[in-house]
Amino acid sequence: MLNITIxxxxxxxxxxxxxxxxxxxxxxxxxxxxxxLDTMYINAIALILLYGIHASSVLxxxxxxxxxxxxFVSTAAxxxxxxxxxxxx
Amino acid sequence: MPLYLEIIICISLLIGxxxxxxxxxxxxxxxxxxxxxxxxxxxxxxxxxxxxxxxMIFQSHLKGSFSVQExxxxxxxxxxxPVAANMIAKTALHYRKKPLERTQNQxxxxxxxxxxxxxxxxES
Amino acid sequence: MLFPMPFHSLLLFTVWLLLNxxxxxxxxxxxxxxxxxxxxxxxxxRDEHPKIxxxxxxxxxxxxxxxxxxxxxxxxxxxxxxxIKKLNxxxxxxxxxxxxxxxxxxxxxxxxxTPGTVSAEVSKDKSWLYVHALHLDNEEELILSIKQRYExxxxxxxxx
Numbered sequence: 001m002l003n004i005t006i007x008x009x010x011x012x013x014x015x016x017x018x019x020x021x022x023x024x025x026x027x028x029x030x031x032x033x034x035x036x037l038d039t040m041y042i043n044a045i046a047l048i049l050l051y052g053i054h055a056s057s058v059l060x061x062x063x064x065x066x067x068x069x070x071x072f073v074s075t076a077a078x079x080x081x082x083x084x085x086x087x088x089x
Numbered sequence: 090m091p092l093y094l095e096i097i098i099c100i101s102l103l104i105g106x107x108x109x110x111x112x113x114x115x116x117x118x119x120x121x122x123x124x125x126x127x128x129x130x131x132x133x134x135x136x137x138x139x140x141x142x143x144x145m146i147f148q149s150h151l152k153g154s155f156s157v158q159e160x161x162x163x164x165x166x167x168x169x170x171p172v173a174a175n176m177i178a179k180t181a182l183h184y185r186k187k188p189l190e191r192t193q194n195q196x197x198x199x200x201x202x203x204x205x206x207x208x209x210x211x212e213s
Numbered sequence: 214m215l216f217p218m219p220f221h222s223l224l225l226f227t228v229w230l231l232l233n234x235x236x237x238x239x240x241x242x243x244x245x246x247x248x249x250x251x252x253x254x255x256x257x258x259r260d261e262h263p264k265i266x267x268x269x270x271x272x273x274x275x276x277x278x279x280x281x282x283x284x285x286x287x288x289x290x291x292x293x294x295x296x297i298k299k300l301n302x303x304x305x306x307x308x309x310x311x312x313x314x315x316x317x318x319x320x321x322x323x324x325x326x327t328p329g330t331v332s333a334e335v336s337k338d339k340s341w342l343y344v345h346a347l348h349l350d351n352e353e354e355l356i357l358s359i360k361q362r363y364e365x366x367x368x369x370x371x372x373x
Contacts, residue, residue, distance in 0.1 A: 016113035171325030193303030
């Protein structure tokens with residue numbers, strides 16, 4: 001049962017990632033793209049944890065933690081850059 | 090693995106996946122940036138919590154002892170999601186992104202952007 | 214003073230044990246070591262010391278917010294799937310009177326995580342919180358609910 005569920009859930013998350021990718025490519029604004037990236041890293045964490053369950057391994061937890069931290073920092077950095085860049089002009 | 094554990098894991102995984110999908114679907118579906126902000130901050134946070142709970146139960150069973158590491162990621166995401174949403178909202182306001190036509194109180198946007206006080210002191 | 218920042222010490226202790234996912238004697242000793250030395254080293258760098266006056270109220274607040282997050286998620290998910298034409302988004306200015314920065318941050322984060330609202334900005338004099346609502350039915354009701362449900366407990370917890 002667990003194996004089938006994992007496949008279904010993985011499919012769901014992959015569809016979610018494709019939807020995010022669409023928003024990332026379509027835009028229309030930079031804020032939308034940042035938001036799409038922000039959602040994408042959350043989905044990536046879910047996918048990695050899912051793979052951890054599938055492979056019965058604890059190693060993937062560290063990868064998920066790293067993605068969570070780097071994802072937030074990059075979102076914050078991108079927003080800060082956009083906010084500050086305009087003030088200087 | 091006992092059946093009841095498997096069922097719990099499956100259910101929380103499925104709940105998580107559905108909410109993650111709804112969050113991303115909202116990102117595509119909603120018409121303007123300010124509305125789109127809502128779907129990842131809320132739906133995706135619950136979605137990831139579902140997957141993390143499933144992972145937590147599974148790893149606890151795997152190791153034979155209680156594993157609560159995954160709570161760290163949940164905690165971290167719960168703290169950072171609103172901050173990220175706030176920063177994206179600020180960016181959108183800063184670039185004067187047009188909201189949807191029927192958005193109420195649109196005249197507030199300039200005030201918000203400049204971090205001023207509202208003109209009319211609280212209508213309530 | 215052994216614990217200049219007791220809350221941070223507790224947090225460091227817990228997070229260290231969580232990161233290593235063990236409660237063996239060695240890790241507890243290390244966690245205690247970090248919980249004492251790190252706050253001791255950094256306590257001089259802080260200028261504001263917000264104190265949690267009522268820890269029990271804080272725990273109750275966290276539990277309430279957890280419950281609200283759950284309901285908020287389901288509510289927002291339903292709004293997202295439902296017809297878009299019925300959604301009435303809007304900006305709202307919420308008057309706040311919390312003095313401490315930490316209190317305002319907490320309030321803004323809670324507002325972002327709970328039903329249908331994302332906090333967008335705080336005015337310069339820290340007396341207005343600007344909120345974007347996904348579905349704005351009744352402006353006064355929203356302001357009142359934010360003030361009563363979330364602002365009052367935060368004010369009581371930090372005593373300001």
